[in-house]
Every structure is written in C-alpha cells, then in structure tokens.
Amino acid sequence: MDNTAQKVPQVTLRTGEQIPCIGMGTFGSDRVSPEQIAAAAAGAIRAGYRMFDCAACYGNEAQIGAVFSEAIAEGVVKRSDLFIMTKVWNDMHREVEKACRKSIRDLQCGYADMYFIHWPFPNYHAPGCDGDARNPDSKPFSAEEFLDTYRQCEDLVRQGLVRNIGLSNMTIPKLEAVYDRLEIKPAACEIELHPCFQQQELFVWLRAHDIQPIGYMPLGSPQRPERDMFSTDIADMKESALVEIAEKRGIHPAAVCLKWAVKRGQIPIPFSVNEKNYRSNLAAVMSDPLTEEEMEIIAGMERNNRLVKGQVFLWDGANDWHDLWDEDGRISGSQ
Numbered sequence: 001m002d003n004t005a006q007k008v009p010q011v012t013l014r015t016g017e018q019i020p021c022i023g024m025g026t027f028g029s030d031r032v033s034p035e036q037i038a039a040a041a042a043g044a045i046r047a048g049y050r051m052f053d054c055a056a057c058y059g060n061e062a063q064i065g066a067v068f069s070e071a072i073a074e075g076v077v078k079r080s081d082l083f084i085m086t087k088v089w090n091d092m093h094r095e096v097e098k099a100c101r102k103s104i105r106d107l108q109c110g111y112a113d114m115y116f117i118h119w120p121f122p123n124y125h126a127p128g129c130d131g132d133a134r135n136p137d138s139k140p141f142s143a144e145e146f147l148d149t150y151r152q153c154e155d156l157v158r159q160g161l162v163r164n165i166g167l168s169n170m171t172i173p174k175l176e177a178v179y180d181r182l183e184i185k186p187a188a189c190e191i192e193l194h195p196c197f198q199q200q201e202l203f204v205w206l207r208a209h210d211i212q213p214i215g216y217m218p219l220g221s222p223q224r225p226e227r228d229m230f231s232t233d234i235a236d237m238k239e240s241a242l243v244e245i246a247e248k249r250g251i252h253p254a255a256v257c258l259k260w261a262v263k264r265g266q267i268p269i270p271f272s273v274n275e276k277n278y279r280s281n282l283a284a285v286m287s288d289p290l291t292e293e294e295m296e297i298i299a300g301m302e303r304n305n306r307l308v309k310g311q312v313f314l315w316d317g318a319n320d321w322h323d324l325w326d327e328d329g330r331i332s333g334s335q
C-alpha cells in the first residue's frame with residue numbers, strides 16, 4: 001500500500017500528540033456539493049491525507065462520515081490514523097454537547113480529535129446567506145458567554161468525546177480576556193492565514209502560549225462565497241512576488257503558499273475537489289522547502305488582506321466589520 005501518509009511531516013501539539021502538518025478543508029463555499037466534497041475526501045485519504053477540517057455548518061458531515069466509515073471498513077486507514085476536526089456552530093453555543101454528538105454521529109468517528117468553537121460569539125447566519133444579511137439577535141463578544149461555551153467543551157474532553165479543544169476566529173484582546181480562566185488549555189486556534197494576510201502579532205501570541213495556529217484559506221480562497229468577495233481584496237496567488245517564486249521553481253503558486261505556511265509553523269488546510277490539486281498540495285509540503293530568502297520575500301507580502309470580514313455577524317449598533325476584529329486592541333462593543 002502507498003505509504004505517503006507516513007512520510008507527511010508531523011507537528012507536535014502541547015499534549016505531545018503528533019498531527020500532520022497539512023489537512024484538507026471541507027467547506028464548499030456554497031458552490032461545491034457535499035457529494036463532490038465527500039468524493040474528494042475519499043480520494044484524499046487514499047492520497048495520504050489524514051487530517052480533515054470539518055464543521056457542522058458546512059452541511060456535509062454525513063456525506064464525509066460515510067467516506068471515513070468506508071475507508072476504515074475497507075482497511076485503507078484505522079480510525080486512530082485519522083485526525084478529525086469539527087466545530088460547534090454559532091446557534092449551538094448553549095447546547096454544545098448536543099451539537100458535538102451530532103457531528104460525531106454524522107462523521108461516524110466515535111470521537112473528535114479537535115473540537116473548535118467556530119466563532120467566539122453566538123451570532124448565527126443562515127447557510128448561503130448574502131453579504132447584507134444581519135441577525136437582529138446578534139451581540140458583541142461576551143467573555144462570560146464564551147467561557148460558558150468553553151466549559152461545555154471541557155466537559156466533552158472529560159467525557160472522552162473530544163481529544164482537544166480548538167478556538168477559531170479569535171483576536172488577542174479576546175484571548176487575553178479568557179485565557180487564564182481556561183482549565184484545559186486550547187491546543188489550536190484556526191485563523192485566516194495566507195501570504196497577504198499573515199496576522200503576525202496573533203500568530204506570535206498563539207505560539208508563545210503553545211497554541212498551534214491552523215491557517216484557513218491558505219491559498220487566498222479564490223472561490224470563496226460571494227458574500228466574502230470585495231473589490232478591494234487581493235488575489236494572493238496572482239501577486240507578482242509569489243508568481244516569481246513559483247515560476248523559478250516550476251511549481252504552481254498554490255504550492256508556494258503551502259510551503260511557506262508549513263515552514264512558518266502554521267498548519268494549512270487547503271480545500272480542493274480536484275485530485276491533481278489536492279495531490280500536488282500534499283506533495284508541496286513533503287519536499288523542497290522554501291529558502292530563507294524566499295521566506296523573507298513572502299514575509300514582505302503582508303497587505304492586511306482579510307478575506308472573511310464577517311460582516312454577517314455584526315450586531316445592532318456596530319459600525320462595520322472592523323468591529324469584529326478588535327483592531328484598536330480593545331474588544332469592540334463589549335460591556
């Protein structure tokens with residue numbers, strides 16, 4: 001049997017557990033069907049992927065779960081070879097165990113290797129909503145509410161339903177507001193990271209606290225949902241500095257993004273339903289790392305190019321999407 005999976009470099013979490021340095025994203029961006037994504041997951045397991053970034057709100061966990069179950073039944077992988085991550089959606093912050101049990105049932109995985117709080121507030125938007133959608137019940141971040149959600153995640157660890165807790169879409173002010181009160185410290189934090197959006201300060205904060213950064217939209221998500229497309233956005237993979245490195249090496253700019261991510265120390269979770277692409281993404285992180293000089297060139301590509309503005313989560317009275325990201329160092333809208 002192909003032993004690519006064994007050769008994928010591993011990252012060590014704070015618990016000492018080893019996980020692959022790359023995972024596969026499973027969000028279809030409201031464009032790709034659950035069946036197509038499940039088929040890609042099936043191919044990806046056979047290609048050597050072992051880590052999958054799932055979420056209840058992606059609407060495809062049952063289809064992906066069938067793929068996991070089949071791969072295990074066929075002896076392609078053991079459950080313990082897989083690192084399955086999923087997330088509680090914003091409308092289930094008061095019923096985390098129920099949400100987690102449903103994800104585990106749908107994914108047919110028995111337990112989750114990592115369970116994320118997808119967003120740090122309970123502001124719900126419907127799947128596939130457009131960019132102008134607002135929920136009148138939305139409210140600013142509350143440390144107390146967040147801690148209540150987190151405590152429920154800690155209970156899941158104690159019950160053995162979840163191995164690690166993950167955070168997502170956090171900021172330094174929000175982390176500082178809660179970190180000392182977290183009994184079981186988070187193992188990872190999933191945030192947007194690509195060459196033109198490096199979140200250096202947050203990245204350094206996470207590493208200093210032994211929280212593994214996981215980088216979503218590692219390629220700059222060229223097919224992201226309409227609501228996340230703004231005329232001012234930059235297409236990372238078309239930036240000349242990146243294209244030049246790719247051309248010199250005779251590889252695709254996507255491969256350069258992934259080599260950069262892994263060498264910097266975040267775990268990228270690229271999405272692809274194209275076999276050639278997901279195979280080449282895995283191959284990219286297994287050979288020919290970038291040179292220090294190339295790393296420096298990419299470090300210089302930072303453009304504050306946040307693609308997920310999150311405006312659909314804004315509460316009544318908020319100014320605009322910048323309020324979600326605490327850019328002035330204070331938690332916006334919080335009492």
Ligand SMILES: NC(=O)c1ccc[n+]([C@@H]2O[C@H](COP(=O)([O-])OP(=O)(O)OC[C@H]3O[C@@H](n4cnc5c(N)ncnc54)[C@H](OP(=O)(O)O)[C@@H]3O)[C@@H](O)[C@H]2O)c1
Binds near residue numbers: 025216
């Ligand atoms: N925590 C959160 O709030 C959050 C938010 C957003 C995303 N995520 C996670 O992050 C994952 C990745 O983000 P994303 O899917 O938005 O963006 P992405 O991984 O940056 O980009 C995916 C796009 O790139 C294309 N692509 C992939 N490999 C390629 C290659 N080698 N060459 C050329 N094109 C390539 C894919 O097309 P093909 O399918 O045609 O290859 C797809 O359109 C998601 O799937 C999800 O799991 C999490």
